[in-house]
Amino acid sequence: DAGVTQSPTHLIKTRGQQVTLRCSPKSGHDTVSWYQQALGQGPQFIFQYYEEEERQRGNFPDRFSGHQFPNYSSELNVNALLLGDSALYLCASSLEATQRPDTQYFGPGTRLTVL
Amino acid sequence: AQSVTQLDSQVPVFEEAPVELRCNYSSSVSVYLFWYVQYPNQGLQLLLKYLSGSTLVKGINGFEAEFNKSQTSFHLRKPSVHISDTAEYFCAVSRYNFNKFYFGSGTKLNVKP
Numbered sequence: 497d498a499g500v501t502q503s504p505t506h507l508i509k510t511r512g513q514q515v516t517l518r519c520s521p522k523s524g525h526d527t528v529s530w531y532q533q534a535l536g537q538g539p540q541f542i543f544q545y546y547e548e549e550e551r552q553r554g555n556f557p558d559r560f561s562g563h564q565f566p567n568y569s570s571e572l573n574v575n576a577l578l579l580g581d582s583a584l585y586l587c588a589s590s591l592e593a594t595q596r597p598d599t600q601y602f603g604p605g606t607r608l609t610v611l
Numbered sequence: 612a613q614s615v616t617q618l619d620s621q622v623p624v625f626e627e628a629p630v631e632l633r634c635n636y637s638s639s640v641s642v643y644l645f646w647y648v649q650y651p652n653q654g655l656q657l658l659l660k661y662l663s664g665s666t667l668v669k670g671i672n673g674f675e676a677e678f679n680k681s682q683t684s685f686h687l688r689k690p691s692v693h694i695s696d697t698a699e700y701f702c703a704v705s706r707y708n709f710n711k712f713y714f715g716s717g718t719k720l721n722v723k724p
Contacts, residue, residue: 500654530712538615538701538714539655552711586654588712600712602647604654 517572521589526544528570546600582610613638617715634702642704644685679701
């Protein structure tokens, strides 16, 4: 059973560019959350998707947007990249029906470097 | 709102010594509590969790943690650490029925031979 997968593993972009990160949830999971982990900090919640809609959002600007597809996979898009967007981006999946956070599984992350 | 404070950013310890990593949280509602471990260049792995019941919870790799509601703490302990325990440890809280984590800033455990 594949766990949560993310692609790409690493990414280098320049300021002002746009980036798309991808996440495939664990088999059977239908909810995807995205977190940003800046260097030396704990992960910060960006947003969560369920039934192809964003239903929770953390304190992140509109430059951060997402999408969930019918197969439950998800994308995180960041526009007009800033140096401060350099971070490890983590995806976590869970099953809505359980409504229990301990069922969340994290992917290995995508390391984004903005130059 | 919930917040998590990990009081030590780095903890150096010798192999086979005991260790305690401290975590305090603030919340106006009941929460679930978690400890995650992150090895270099990897994602987060769940060590243990407190949902309800016994306040002493045991996790993987010999770690345990005790929930103290009056002190709003959830400290992580291991009686004898190994070199392989060198990693960063994150404390996190989540509200019941709310699949969103609030993480602390992390504690880097450095086990020396």
